[in-house]
Amino acid sequence: MSDVLTKIQNWYQSQCDGLWEHGHGLTIGTLDNPGWSVEVELKDTPWEKSVWEDLVFERSPNDWVNCKKKGSEFKGYGDVNKLEFILNHFLAQVSRT
Secondary structure, three states: OOHHHHHHHHHHHHHOOOOHHHHOOEEEEEEOOOEEEEEEEOOOOOOOOOOOOOEEEEEEOOEEEEEEEEOOEEEEEEEOOOHHHHHHHHHHHHHHO
16 A cells, blocks of 8 residues: 555544544545545644645646645645645645644
């Protein structure tokens, strides 16, 4: 298993307290342009009210990322090669705050 998947699994497990996982979580999906979406509900976590810088770039139609935290939710989107990049960006944010 890749390092980023192990870290995401560990992060998710560390949030599971018998309550949080019933109403919140992490979703990885696909986009039709094509690309990836990663959405993480941060309500009732230490990061719920933290402020994160947006990470947005579009170098070409096949090289782009848009990661933002709005309210208590992280939303990351990117081209088909950016899933690991988005997950690593999320992990970097939760490890610094």
